[in-house]
Amino acid sequence: MRDLLRPIVVAPMAGGPSTADLVIAAGQAGALGFLAAGYKTPEAVEAEVRSVRGACSGYGVNLFVPLPPPPDVAAVERYREALRPEAERYGVDLPPVRLTDDDHFASKVEIAVEYRVPLVSFTFGVPPVEAVRALRAAGSAVLITVTSGEEARRALAVEPDGLIAQGGEAGGHSATFSPAAYRGDRGVRAVLAEVLTVTDLPVIAAGGAGARGAVPGLLAAGAAAVQCGTAFVLADEAGTRPAQRAAMLSGEPAETVVTRAFTGQPARALRNRFVAAYSSLAPVGYPAIHHLTAPIRAAAARLGDASALNLWAGVGHAGAHAAPVATLVDRLQE
Numbered sequence: 001m002r003d004l005l006r007p008i009v010v011a012p013m014a015g016g017p018s019t020a021d022l023v024i025a026a027g028q029a030g031a032l033g034f035l036a037a038g039y040k041t042p043e044a045v046e047a048e049v050r051s052v053r054g055a056c057s058g059y060g061v062n063l064f065v066p067l068p069p070p071p072d073v074a075a076v077e078r079y080r081e082a083l084r085p086e087a088e089r090y091g092v093d094l095p096p097v098r099l100t101d102d103d104h105f106a107s108k109v110e111i112a113v114e115y116r117v118p119l120v121s122f123t124f125g126v127p128p129v130e131a132v133r134a135l136r137a138a139g140s141a142v143l144i145t146v147t148s149g150e151e152a153r154r155a156l157a158v159e160p161d162g163l164i165a166q167g168g169e170a171g172g173h174s175a176t177f178s179p180a181a182y183r184g185d186r187g188v189r190a191v192l193a194e195v196l197t198v199t200d201l202p203v204i205a206a207g208g209a210g211a212r213g214a215v216p217g218l219l220a221a222g223a224a225a226v227q228c229g230t231a232f233v234l235a236d237e238a239g240t241r242p243a244q245r246a247a248m249l250s251g252e253p254a255e256t257v258v259t260r261a262f263t264g265q266p267a268r269a270l271r272n273r274f275v276a277a278y279s280s281l282a283p284v285g286y287p288a289i290h291h292l293t294a295p296i297r298a299a300a301a302r303l304g305d306a307s308a309l310n311l312w313a314g315v316g317h318a319g320a321h322a323a324p325v326a327t328l329v330d331r332l333q334e
């Protein structure tokens, strides 16, 4: 497993930024890229695996672990009512509440097994032990993302090959197993140190490592590699939506917060109008809330309106640059 790692991991970023081109360019630049399987059809994931596997030796695929139905269904219904003005604003219908959706988990695991994907990482919880065993038997190394030492202990029970220690600075969804309590206020240094006390397996650090010197610092603190997302959102090869690129380049909105407003799972995003209006109302419930807000986000994206888009970004968003991946990888290692 350690031989597959590179000091810099270009994070999987579902929802557009991660493209096959981004992963290939990461590999060519001496980093390790991950395809983001989340939200995609199995066919789309397979097509991406096929284009990447011949072009770079090391790469990974990231999967969302299916979550149980929301704990409070009435709260999801109430949130649907609260979103009505937003639906009217964008001229869309709110879909009926859909409580579960496993994101084609089993088919995506099968694809990873069939193509012997070198590394498979998981977020949102502990994957079923059968999936871990099938992947490892096929020769894939399995990584599970955690946000605390306690989550690390739970993840180790299914015998992965390594862990990803995600700090609260991280952009995008948190991997937290406790979405009701998660605030994103524990930094990557603290999470990494805690995880290293419970395992000797390789631990990849993730969160806020875009600043100069941060990657070498986390490697010196014991990380086997450092996974960066926000630093690559503006990469030339990324498929980031134009409205998000424009917002990040303009510096507006200027701050990030952890919010469940878009998907029901805590995620760090730029604090735009939607975040300000709905964060206090949004219950726990991925993917129910993700499906509820999808038409609003799609309409906003069509209009190039960043005020209702999920602008996933970490605390280091102001340091993100538009440049080829190779340039960004070099800069992170300085």
Ligand SMILES: Cc1cc2nc3c(=O)[nH]c(=O)nc-3n(C[C@H](O)[C@H](O)[C@H](O)COP(=O)(O)O)c2cc1C
Binding pocket: 011, 012, 013, 014, 015, 017, 036, 037, 038, 062, 122, 123, 145, 166, 169, 170, 171, 172, 173, 206, 207, 208, 209, 210, 227, 228, 229, 230, 231, 233, 312, 313, 314, 315, 316
């Ligand atoms: C736009 C965006 C999308 C993300 N999507 C995923 C994802 O699909 N799966 C995942 O495991 N992590 C995802 N993440 C989190 C990253 O894996 C990583 O933890 C994070 O980017 C590290 O912190 P940083 O953003 O400060 O570099 C995403 C992050 C961003 C910024």
